[in-house]
Amino acid sequence: MSFDVKTFRRAMGCFATGITVVTAASADGGEPFGVTINSFASVSLEPPLVLFCLARSSRLSPDMIATRSFAVNVLAEDQAPLSMHFARSDSQRRWTGVAAGRHDDGTPLLAGCLAHLHCTTEAIHDGGDHVIVVGRVQSLDWQHDGHPLLYVRGRYGRLGDLFVPVAAPGDVPAVPAVTTVETVSGDAVAMTGEASRSPQGPSGTAPPKWATPSR
Ligand SMILES: Cc1cc2nc3c(=O)[nH]c(=O)nc-3n(C[C@H](O)[C@H](O)[C@H](O)COP(=O)(O)O)c2cc1C
Numbered sequence: 001m002s003f004d005v006k007t008f009r010r011a012m013g014c015f016a017t018g019i020t021v022v023t024a025a026s027a028d029g030g031e032p033f034g035v036t037i038n039s040f041a042s043v044s045l046e047p048p049l050v051l052f053c054l055a056r057s058s059r060l061s062p063d064m065i066a067t068r069s070f071a072v073n074v075l076a077e078d079q080a081p082l083s084m085h086f087a088r089s090d091s092q093r094r095w096t097g098v099a100a101g102r103h104d105d106g107t108p109l110l111a112g113c114l115a116h117l118h119c120t121t122e123a124i125h126d127g128g129d130h131v132i133v134v135g136r137v138q139s140l141d142w143q144h145d146g147h148p149l150l151y152v153r154g155r156y157g158r159l160g161d162l163f164v165p166v167a168a169p170g171d172v173p174a175v176p177a178v179t180t181v182e183t184v185s186g187d188a189v190a191m192t193g194e195a196s197r198s199p200q201g202p203s204g205t206a207p208p209k210w211a212t213p214s215r
Contacts, residue, residue: 016152025106036087077158115142
């Protein structure tokens with residue numbers, strides 16, 4: 001590979017996500033699980049499927065998630081502390097002071113979230129040092145109002161009322177001018193927008209770097 005793990009993480013950090021906490025009851029009646037997860041995505045409408053990627057080393061191990069239902073708690077913009085709390089592996093008393101209700105089967109549902117998706121595990125796929133957990137949504141609740149907690153370039157953020165709608169996916173866009181640039185590997189890549197207008201790239205920064213894994 002022509003890049004290391006740090007570079008890979010930084011590149012992935014450009015992709016803004018929301019934040020969820022995946023919760024599940026313990027099988028033996030012990031303390032439930034809660035893990036901060038931003039690799040969450042919807043998969044299918046019919047049937048309603050979602051996915052998230054879970055580190056093989058997680059407390060909530062792939063073996064455990066395979067055998068029980070779980071909830072995806074979508075965090076609101078004022079819940080960064082909860083995200084940090086459930087990302088810690090050293091917390092002794094994880095649920096002390098955490099406001100949460102329970103689904104009928106005991107799965108914790110965190111208070112104050114924008115949405116809760118209660119899921120049964122549909123499939124688990126290999127994903128390198130993670131597994132890809134596909135869940136079938138069995139029930140849900142969600143809020144019409146409220147803003148999501150965001151995560152980009154390793155920082156939490158919020159949009160609040162600053163969100164500026166640019167377009168809806170159904171809108172017909174005006175196609176911007178396209179410029180062709182060379183990558184380090186010599187392939188031609190079409191670029192649009194700021195980067196195509198300035199040889200320095202957006203906002204006078206260095207031109208984009210193209211790194212490719214060696215085959
Ligand atoms: C913003 C953020 C997003 C995260 N997303 C994921 C994720 O998608 N998948 C995952 O397995 N761990 C993710 N983590 C790491 C876990 O929340 C947790 O830190 C890790 O599992 C260590 O805890 P454990 O070993 O006790 O489970 C994320 C952490 C943070 C702070």
